[in-house]
Amino acid sequence: MLKPSTPDGHDDALEDTIVAVAAAMSDASRVKMLCALMDGRAWTATELSAVADIASSTASGHLARLVKGKLITCLSQGRHRYYRLAGHDIAALLEGMMGVSWKRTDPMRTRTPQHLRNARTCYDHLAGEAAVNIYAALVDEGWLQADGAALTEKGRARFQQAGIALNPNPRRKACCACLDWSERRFHLGGEAGAALFLHGEHKGWLVRTPGFREVTITPAGRLALKKLFNIEV
Template identity: 60%
Template sequence: MSLPGLDNSPFALEEALSAVASAMADPSRARMLCALMDGRAWTATELSAVVDIAASTASAHLTKLLNSGLLVCVSQGRHRYYRLAGSDVAALLETMMGVSMKGAQSPATRTPVALRQARTCYDHLAGEIAVDIYAFMQREGWITHDGSAVTDHGKRSLEKIGVTLDPRSRRKPCSACLDWSERRFHLGGDTGAALLIAFEHRGWLKRTPGYREVTVTEEGKAGFLRVFGVATGTL
């Protein structure tokens, strides 16, 4: 994520950081950002509906988020679609969600059950299943202890379940992403994104359009248990 308006003045970084924080410091804009955490591109009309504000108000909010570098706009025909500017923005939002929940007396019980069990974190999986998969991959040596790289053993194991990694990707191979509801790590980066794609292709997960929650299928319950030793219970 690049900070807008960064120049050579002595306080350029602080001022740019303040501008980003200001862009997020509104409940309606925060709800828009949270909605876009499902990894999809939304129209202004869709975002105004989910936030429950007038279209003109939504447009003003989107302009501020665009100018801050948090969103990008993609035009397709007569339509304009808004999405998060990148995985780094998604990681920032996920971290802020975790920080925001720290003051809650019982964070586990205050988190919606569906979101806690399984959800998307931009382009990778989050929630109970995701943190258990991360723990398995760490324990079995598929990833390094700090979650910053996939081991050779991990690459071979991932290939067996149809996970294809892009060696030319400019993203981090993988990263430990702090899960805001579980307070443990799930897998982000290129590997985290590739895993989510593989889970969908294998029919283990089904995404709900417009929401971050995902549904684990019967095939998924069996697959997660067989490959990762993760029991999904009543999901």
């Protein structure tokens, strides 16, 4: 039986690409590095080798494999080199895989740590219980379309009133519903999610824990979220 060909003649291009991505991730040390980079920051090879608990020379090979697989990018700053996730799509892929993997583990042995369940980074936006409550409030108040694809006119006006700067010509999705792996509900992603997180950081509402995905919501942040979204954190 003849196998049908695609119009451009690349019969197995998509399948081969999926296999290549899976192969680039098929190592525990590389997965540890990718998970560390989910905090949205750029890390040095030395920092990533420490996270993966491997020698620097070994880490170099793993990082090269991840760069080749287009999962991370390398940035040069003077004599230093930094690594970060290749983009929001890679972060979304990892977040989804974390959710799937968590459901496959023994729930008695691997419950989601409470400090991560409350609030954490999902690349450049907020995730966790606080984030899904914000998302629900945005929908309930008519600030966000039910499918999470866009802010409503009211939502854009309220963001502007709150001083949350939105890029009028975003290079990525202006807004999206991002499935939260610990809560199994949606939190706000895309340009709007990143803008909200950045605003919260500048205002001192949200404080990252350096080197980890954990986010602390400050007393001022709890008051601000209550005022803006009528939610208790």
